[in-house]
Amino acid sequence: MDLILHLRCFVAVAEESHFGRAAARLGTAQPPLSQRIQRLERELGVRLFERNSRQVTITKGGTLLLAEARELLARAEALMATSRRIRDGDAGLLRAALPPDIAGETVAEILVEFRRRHADVELELHELSTAEQLARLASHDLDVGLIHHPCDVTGLELGPVLRRELGVLLPREAPAA
Numbered sequence: 001m002d003l004i005l006h007l008r009c010f011v012a013v014a015e016e017s018h019f020g021r022a023a024a025r026l027g028t029a030q031p032p033l034s035q036r037i038q039r040l041e042r043e044l045g046v047r048l049f050e051r052n053s054r055q056v057t058i059t060k061g062g063t064l065l066l067a068e069a070r071e072l073l074a075r076a077e078a079l080m081a082t083s084r085r086i087r088d089g090d091a092g093l094l095r096a097a098l099p100p101d102i103a104g105e106t107v108a109e110i111l112v113e114f115r116r117r118h119a120d121v122e123l124e125l126h127e128l129s130t131a132e133q134l135a136r137l138a139s140h141d142l143d144v145g146l147i148h149h150p151c152d153v154t155g156l157e158l159g160p161v162l163r164r165e166l167g168v169l170l171p172r173e174a175p176a177a
Contacts, residue, residue: 019056096125
């Protein structure tokens with residue numbers, strides 16, 4: 001028995017006080033809806049509705065179970081929403097790495113922007129060389145990394161390229177200065 005489906009049916013009938021309207025609301029036919037309610041009643045061992053040819057009335061037992069049914073349905077929807085966010089990369093854990101020589105300001109900017117875009121994602125940040133990152137990416141111990149290129153990126157998907165100008169410090173009196 002699909003408990004969530006049966007609870008949706010129960011709540012719809014309780015709120016509509018009518019099998020026909022509840023069936024229309026759920027987008028189903030009335031006979032399968034009645035069968036689901038009967039199956040739920042058998043499974044729970046509680047009569048949920050009093051029925052006659054003119055009306056449907058929720059029983060005391062049904063009234064007591066209605067709040068819990070609504071709560072379970074809300075929790076099920078929350079679980080599905082969370083699983084969609086995890087699937088879509090909007091929640092969960094991201095294991096990331098940066099090279100040790102990246103500038104602190106750059107790290108700060110990356111972290112601020114990441115937090116802004118992915119507030120529900122937990123970030124596990126490691127300081128690793130490019131070689132260590134490539135090894136961990138290959139073994140699936142790392143989800144994403146910021147590497148120095150050129151290197152062998154076979155099997156990896158590359159994202160945006162971060163460029164930074166390099167300079168050389170020399171004494172003023174050096175001929176190359």
